[in-house]
Every structure is written in structure tokens, then in C-alpha cells.
Amino acid sequence: MTTSPEATKPLVLAPVLAGISGALAGFASSFAIVMAGAVAVGATPVQAASGLLVVSLVQGILAIVLSSTSRWPISIAWSTSGAAVLVSAGAVTQDFATAIAAFIVVGIMIALTGFWPWLSRVMTSIPAPIGSAMLAGILLPICLAPVHASMAYPALALPPIILWLVLSRFAPRWAVAAAVLLTVVLVVINAGPTWAEGASLAPRLEWLLPSFADPLAIISLAIPMYIVTMAGQNIPGFTVLHTYGYAPAPARQIMLTTGIASALSAPFGAQTVNLSALSAAIMVGDEHTPRERRWIATVTAGVVYILLGLLASVAGALIAASPSILIESVAGLALLTVLVTAMMSALEDARGRLVAIGTFAVVASGMTAFGFGSAVWGLLVGATMWLVFVTSARRAHTAERGPTHPGDD
Template identity: 50%
Template sequence: MLAGLAAVGANESQAASGLLIVCVTQGVLAIVLSLITKVPVKFAWSTPGAALLVATAGITDRFNEAVAAFVVAAALIVLVGLWPALGRLISRIPRPISNAMLAGILFPLCLAPVTAAAQIPMLAIPVILVWLVLARLAPRWAVPASIVLAGVLLAVTVDTSWLNGANLLPHLEFVSPEFDPVVVVSIALPLFIVTMAGQNIPGAAILTSFGYEPPVRSALVGSGALSAVGALAGGITVNLAALTQALTAGPEAAADRSRRWIAPVAGGIADIVLGLFAGFATAFVLASPPLLIQAVAGLALLGALVGAVTAAMEDPDDRLAAIGTFLVTASGITVVGIGSAFWGLIVGGIVLVWLRFRRPARAA
């Protein structure tokens, strides 16, 4: 997320503010909704949304314009919650297209471990090896262990001058939004789509798969409204969790289904506490080699990339449209100032409609 905020022009203080408000927002949402509904509702920042910001670096270097796009994306999520028909429309986005776009967004970031291994091998290769070994022996610990090792390596190698002048105390910084139509189209619409398709819809589906009735309306309206407010402090979109939702709603949380709501409440408290260290985390991460940070993020997102590619290519009849969406999105192109994620969706949709169109049979 910090890499994504920096990619669209956030300075260190603004990034720390964004990290703090996102942690607090997702924590409060999880605590309140889980306590009220007794459903284990987990919230998180939009991981594919953060990857989108990295992929759209160059669209704008004015954080005020990016914040305006965050506000618009959050407002669209509120609209979906208030207008069920729009939610049904989003859920009808062809699965191959939405997953291919998500894969195209994640792909450049998942290449970072390869690039890091070539450019900073002394730092990157040990992290990759730890991840690889634990991916075989203890998959659940592979990513956390690689993050810890990267932190240790950075603590040993990074110049401690980053502490000088850094604001390590928790603080919020107001960012006045500046609306630019091109930036809104390039960032807000793809951010809205990947948040809905990659987080909110799967998050609700995961709750349903464990036998819960997800409070979709409350979750969308609440997360969208608080995300819009949080955007003014530099925060990106908050949404229903997907991967961690499976942890809080599954048997790992509690054998008794009626008590699993305690897990996201505890997680929400932890989110708020971690948010208090946002200033320290931001100063440390931004002083570190960006490529190593991106490499660790890429390792963490490999599972999401595999899932998106698998889902995109599942139906043989839709694979051509899906690969077209993936290639356009992953290319990083910008046309008339609009980023590749939007064009990937458009191109994939056109190809899909064309291939599915049935030509009238010729007369005998």
C-alpha cells in the first residue's frame, strides 16, 4: 500500500497518514459490524487496488488528484450498496474478464522478485529462498517469514539517518482533493472495479460458503462511506477481506460457528493498534530499497496471481478474451491519459462479446 501511495505522489507524511486511517477504518468496521451482526465480517485495504496504483504510476504525481479518485471510487461503492441493481450488474462482469484484469494488475508487481534477485541479490535471494523453503514445508508461514527476514536485512543495511526528522508519532494529514477527469477515469473506475470484483464480491461469497448471511448492504455502504472520509487523510479504499475472511469465517477461528465473530473483532483491535505505528513503518519502508519492498509484496501476491490466472483461464471458450484483457492490462499502456486496467477491461469485453456473438446460419 505504501508503494502504491508513493507511486501516485504521496510524500512520507501523507503515506503515514493514509496507512493510519486505513488501519483504523478497517478495524472499526470489523469490530462494529461483527458485534452487531454476530457474523465474522473482516475488512482490509484493497490489495489489488494498491497494486493498481503501482501499475498506474505516471498517470499523476499529484497526490491531491489521486485522493479525488479515491473519493470517487468510494462513492461508487456506496452507490452499489444503496442500489442493489448496480451490485447485481457488477457481479455479472464476466469472471474471466475481471480475473484477467486482476491478474494483469498483479503481474508487474509479481515480477519484482525476479528483478530484485538480479539487481540486489544479497538482499533479495535470501528472502526468496526462505519463502520457497517454507512454501514447501509450512506454506502458511512462507510470506510472514520472508517479510520478517526482509525487515531484519533492511534493519542491518539501511542507513539509520531515516530516523532523523521522521514523524514517528501517529498523525492524520488532510489532503484536499483536486478532481481531474482523466485521473478519475484512469484510477477511480479501475480501483472501484478491482475492489468490487477482487475483494467485496469474493469476500461476501466466502462468508456464504461458510453458511453465513453476509451483511452486504451494510458492509458496502459502511466501507464506502468511511473510505471516502478516509481518502481525505490519504487512505485508499477499504473493503470486505477475501483471503483473511476465509480465516475468520473458517474453523481456524473457532470450532463453534456462532463464536467466530470474535476473530474479526480481535483482528480489528490489532489493526487499530498497528495503525499507531504507521509513522515508524512508513519512514522505515520508504528509506528502504523500493525494489526489495516490491519483491516481498510480489511474493505475498503470487497466490492471488495464481488464483486470478486460474479463474481467468478456466473456461476454454473465454480464454482468448481473458488473455487479451491480461496482456493489455499488464502492458501498462496509457491511451489519452487513461491507464491500462481500464483499457484491458474494455478490450476484453469487446473480444468476449465478438466471440460469443452467434452469426446467423447460412441458408442451404
């Protein structure tokens, strides 16, 4: 029995459309976070644009190669959570060469996670109240940016916020993308016809030698970036694959590939790449496509990411023409739902709520001490509080119960 061309057309078109939709939603909703993160740690607009270009190329190529060879819908994306760490890390360093060194360290740590499973076990053993509260504390200052932008530049900041609010009710998938687009239009109008004057809009690479002269700053960036990338992106990414029946996932191959690619591309300003979680659900969970053909969606998304990356210099010119708080404002809108999820996860376990609030308060404070940033101190404070309030209480409760006797159950 032969299949008519009309019957096979939806089978081809559906995953392609899902891939285009996933890539556009993922790129438009978070590229501003990547750019804002690079600028926050000292990158020039040209260097930030170079990083966006290269990370787009890397994640696109990896998605194409991994998906086409495995016939699995493996979606690769930049670390939105890692970029959020950078946005709040301006007090840690303003030397982009130091940040690049941190990117390299994070890539190596991700590769080692794939090579040595014990590191993955250590990572996943971090209590959820600590990891989630740490992410929430990193996100809070960014999510306050729309408030600050509305006060400083109401004519430029309020219309995108209002549009985001309306679309969040009626078309939530495109709310952030529409807010980004409106922000771009307002920035261009405000800057006038000369907004791109003196800027090259052609794709441009900037290579910068990493600096390892400030190890404390590197640690302050690398450790929280690694933790939130693993907890906020890779682990949920594997969960998405497992949920839709793609298990066991080739974890070692994915970790090694993304880790090595992240380390090698870092000198061009590229941030970490990892498994996608949010945009992956659009492609992996597409009900209009048979399971055995959903890999076409992630291959398509990879192609779209490469094409979008070629527009990175335009994004760099826009950043140079706009107040930085506007870019952070859009990033804050994009991360509000992530903040909600992180807070709910942090407070879900009643035993660890005090630990979560303590971790959150330290990280959100933005403090720096002895060369370490607030994310590192928040992790240390959270671990200490966990030992005091949870582990010791559990041991005391066990001691009060006494030894267990046969037949007690």
C-alpha cells in the same frame, strides 16, 4: 448443569487466537502493497504512513462495530487488489491529490452499489475471463519486482525470496510475513543506526485536499480499483460468509458502511476498505470455535488492526530508508498466489480464453493513451473481443440451429 471455567476457557481463547492470527497474517502479508501503491502514485513516505494508519483504524473500527452488532464474523480489510492497481499506475499520475480524489470516487461507487442493487448486477455481469484477466494484468508487473530487485540489490532481495520459498513449502501461512520481517531487518542493517534519523515514529496524520483537476486520471484509477475491489474482495468475501452458513449477508449495510468510510477517510491518504476474503477464512472457518462465537474473532482482529496501525510511521520511515524496488519485491511475493488464481479463473472458460489473453496483454503492457491507463483500455478491449468472439458466435450458433420446436428437448 453448570459449565466449568476450564470448559469455557477454550471457547473464549480459540476465537481470540483466530482473530489475532488472521489480523497478523493479513497485515504482514499486504501492508507493503498498500505502502508501495501510495508511493507509486506520488505519496511521500509520511503521507503513505498516514494512509496506512487511517485505513487500519477504519477497518478495525468497522470490523468491531459490524461484528458486535450483528453477531456475525464480518472481517473488514483494505483492498489489496485496489492497492495493486496503484502500484502499476505510476504512469497514470504522480499527483497523490488526484489519487485521493480517485479513492473518494471508489468509495462513492461502492456505497452506490449497496444503495442501488442494479449497479451490483452490472458489476457481477462482467464476464469472468475479462475481470480475472484484468486483475492478472495488473498483478504481473508487481510480481516481476522480485526478479528486478534480485538483479539490482541481490544482497537485500535474495534472502527474503529464499526464506519465502522455504516457508511456502513448510509454513505457507507465514511465508510472506517472514519475508517482510527479514526485509525490514536487512533494510535497517543496510541503512545503519541513522535509518530513522529525522523521522517521527509517533503516529502522525497528514490531510491532503483532493484534486479533481485531472478527470481522466481519476477515471483511470477509480474504475479498475472499483472493479478489482468488487470482484477480488467483496464478492469473495460474501462467498466466504455464505460458505460457512452466514447467509443472507447484510450486503447493503456492509457496502454502504465501507463505501462511505472509504470516501470520508480518503483525504488522509487512506485507501479503500471492503470485506476481507483471505484473512476472513482464517477466522470464519475456525473449527475450534462454535459458529455463534466466531464474531469474537473478527472483533479481536479489529482491535489488532488498530494497534498495528499505530506502527504505520515506523513503516513509513523504513520505506524512506530503502529502495522502492525492495518494497515492491515483497509485494510481488505476496501477490503471486493471487496472480495464479486470477490466471486460472481467466482461462477456465474455453470460449473466453482468447478474450482473456487479449485483456491480459493490454493491461500488463502498462500503456497510456488519451489520458487513460492500461487497465481501462484492457477493459474496453476485453469487452470488444467478448462481443466479437463470444456473443456474436453464440448468436450465430443459435441462428444456425433455427427456432426451437416443441418436443425437441
